[in-house]
Amino acid sequence: MAKKKKSKLMWIILALVIILGVSFAYLKVFMKQDDSILVTTSKVSRKTIIQKVSAVGSIKPETEVKISSETSGELIYLGVKEGDTVSVGQILARVKPDIIETQLKQQEAALDGAKMDIEFQEANVEQTKAIFKRTKELFEKEFSSRQDLENAKANYDKAQSQYQSALARFAQSQASLSQIKRSADRTTIYSPIDGVVTSLLVEMGEKILGTAQFQGTEIMKVADLNVINAIVEVDENDIVLLEKGDSARVEIDAFPNKIFNAYVLEIGHSAILSNTGSQDQVTNFQVKLRLLDYDSKIRPGMSCEVKIETEIRKDVLAVPLQAVTVRTNIESPDESKRGIRKVEEKGRASNKAKPVVFIKDGNFAKLNSVEVGISDNGFIEVLSGLEEGQEIISGNYTAVSKELSDSSRIRIEGEEGKGRGNGKGKRGNR
Numbered sequence: 111m112a113k114k115k116k117s118k119l120m121w122i123i124l125a126l127v128i129i130l131g132v133s134f135a136y137l138k139v140f141m142k143q144d145d146s147i148l149v150t151t152s153k154v155s156r157k158t159i160i161q162k163v164s165a166v167g168s169i170k171p172e173t174e175v176k177i178s179s180e181t182s183g184e185l186i187y188l189g190v191k192e193g194d195t196v197s198v199g200q201i202l203a204r205v206k207p208d209i210i211e212t213q214l215k216q217q218e219a220a221l222d223g224a225k226m227d228i229e230f231q232e233a234n235v236e237q238t239k240a241i242f243k244r245t246k247e248l249f250e251k252e253f254s255s256r257q258d259l260e261n262a263k264a265n266y267d268k269a270q271s272q273y274q275s276a277l278a279r280f281a282q283s284q285a286s287l288s289q290i291k292r293s294a295d296r297t298t299i300y301s302p303i304d305g306v307v308t309s310l311l312v313e314m315g316e317k318i319l320g321t322a323q324f325q326g327t328e329i330m331k332v333a334d335l336n337v338i339n340a341i342v343e344v345d346e347n348d349i350v351l352l353e354k355g356d357s358a359r360v361e362i363d364a365f366p367n368k369i370f371n372a373y374v375l376e377i378g379h380s381a382i383l384s385n386t387g388s389q390d391q392v393t394n395f396q397v398k399l400r401l402l403d404y405d406s407k408i409r410p411g412m413s414c415e416v417k418i419e420t421e422i423r424k425d426v427l428a429v430p431l432q433a434v435t436v437r438t439n440i441e442s443p444d445e446s447k448r449g450i451r452k453v454e455e456k457g458r459a460s461n462k463a464k465p466v467v468f469i470k471d472g473n474f475a476k477l478n479s480v481e482v483g484i485s486d487n488g489f490i491e492v493l494s495g496l497e498e499g500q501e502i503i504s505g506n507y508t509a510v511s512k513e514l515s516d517s518s519r520i521r522i523e524g525e526e527g528k529g530r531g532n533g534k535g536k537r538g539n540r
Contacts (some may be wrong), residue, residue, distance in 0.1 A: 181294075183207070335408065359372070430488060
């Protein structure tokens, strides 16, 4: 009886071992079958690719004039306020002319004195000339010595020099008086252009400093807002793509639902450096774009973002940007067609990274080298290596850039239950 119980127990244990073994084997096979990578696919198609360069900056008028006075004094009249529209020749402000008037009277008196000095020196010239003439006649008749003749000649020459000096002083006084009169005229400040007062920096009654040699106290700014530019800084890697006349779209932060058309007017040649000498050094170049659309609400200094269209390719093969990644030690499309593998000198394979795309081949990914051209925000041009209509793997980013390799098993998102066979994870082991 004991032997029967022992035999029955052995059969039970054996059955359990078999069940566990079958379960383990099934689980192992199932897990192997489920090592496929989840991806999304898309088709190679023809599109129009517009390559763009993006940059940020601010809005500035083409013409903006800083208004300052050439005359120092108290501001006794201010005829405009910020935001006013002005025309050329319009009176903007006046400076109290009391200091200038005093200087004017002083210079007029100096001019009168210079005029009287000319009259005096002129009379002196006539007198010394007559003496010299009489002395010369006496010398010729031997009634006067040579010393007397030389003295008379010297006095006559001296009188002529003094007369010329008086004329020069008179001319100098005239010039000074003319300058002061111009300064007096400039106590009234006029607008040099048609435009808008974009900045008013003083109040009536303030004392301002005016000079003719350099800029004095800035009173206001007047800008022509009919001609507006966007001034942006473009990275050194993108500046080589730009050309004068390239079309652009400008988005001004203050106008969130409006796009302004523009074109590249000027491309700077001097680098703008920041964080100089550090590993974070940035090199940019200034680019000026002319806005073609006018809006009276645009103000100088507004922030903007521009997208400059540098190149347009129509009806070209294209794939999503995320579908293209890079791999090393691969063949180019031309080399693949000829069955040639590129080898570096001394027989070593090249480690240079090349662009690749993974083609969907059943339940597997096939690595395919490509040559690419320009790109836009969503797609990149394919010059060679693919044909229209081919199904490629376009996502997800981690799968394309890191996980996938040639012959990796894949499953399409939304079709996880399809295509599971008895194969392994690599094509060579199917």
